[in-house]
Amino acid sequence: MGENAKSVLVVAAHPDDCDVGVGGSAARWAAEGSAVYLLVATNGNKGSGDAAMTSDVLAPTRDKEQRAAARFMGIREVVIRQTGDGELEDNAELRRDIVRCIRRFRPDRVVTHNPYRWQHRDHRVTGQVTLDAVYPYARDRLHYPELQDEGLTPHKVAEVYLFGGFSKDPEGDVEVDISGFLEAKLQALTCHTTQFGEPEAARKRWTTRWEQRLKENDGRLFEYFKRVEYPV
Numbered sequence: 736m737g738e739n740a741k742s743v744l745v746v747a748a749h750p751d752d753c754d755v756g757v758g759g760s761a762a763r764w765a766a767e768g769s770a771v772y773l774l775v776a777t778n779g780n781k782g783s784g785d786a787a788m789t790s791d792v793l794a795p796t797r798d799k800e801q802r803a804a805a806r807f808m809g810i811r812e813v814v815i816r817q818t819g820d821g822e823l824e825d826n827a828e829l830r831r832d833i834v835r836c837i838r839r840f841r842p843d844r845v846v847t848h849n850p851y852r853w854q855h856r857d858h859r860v861t862g863q864v865t866l867d868a869v870y871p872y873a874r875d876r877l878h879y880p881e882l883q884d885e886g887l888t889p890h891k892v893a894e895v896y897l898f899g900g901f902s903k904d905p906e907g908d909v910e911v912d913i914s915g916f917l918e919a920k921l922q923a924l925t926c927h928t929t930q931f932g933e934p935e936a937a938r939k940r941w942t943t944r945w946e947q948r949l950k951e952n953d954g955r956l957f958e959y960f961k962r963v964e965y966p967v
């Protein structure tokens with residue numbers, strides 16, 4: 736499959752996960768002609784340390800932040816599920832909602848959290864259920880017949896890119912050079928003021944964090960993935 740997928744679906748647990756893990760790659764793929772879509776599995780309604788913040792205010796705020804950020808990454812459409820932050824389960828409902836997006840957006844490449852690495856429970860659940868949704872549930876017509884009533888037919892995904900974890904994945908085998916898309920990633924990240932604070936301060940923090948890595952890599956920055964290939 737390589738770099739030029741016609742259609743890419745990112746499945747992330749929370750509003751901002753795509754931007755942090757895949758933001759530069761999404762912007763690059765979109766600029767190179769891929770149709771990029773985003774499904775967010777929860778509304779992110781617990782992600783705040785602000786004593787005055789409530790879940791009722793946080794969920795719609797993060798919805799707006801994610802949709803604004805998606806524009807900077809060139810993402811064509813964002814679907815945000817209303818399951819609460821930290822409440823994801825490996826169940827038929829989540830699996831069906833992911834299958835629905837796969838059958839609707841018909842991606843060659845699905846990008847999601849690596850469920851086999853040490854990270855947030857919602858990330859692990861999202862990654863695992865997405866892998867199951869890709870194969871066999873989206874592929875086989877007798878799963879979720881109600882989706883056929885919506886006009887959605889089975890779809891085979893060619894490859895999955897897994898991202899994330901608290902350290903660099905020793906098994907990671909794809910690196911996407913995002914050096915030309917750092918501004919797009921920054922613009923996306925700084926939309927998430929509930930997560931990273933005021934945009935200017937956030938921009939400075941991210942830039943400082945990247946400077947060292949740019950220095951070590953001859954001025955280049957990468958996002959890393961573990962690739963899983965499926966027979967189509």
Ligand SMILES: [Zn+2]
Nearest residue numbers: 748749752855
């Ligand atoms: Zn997350």
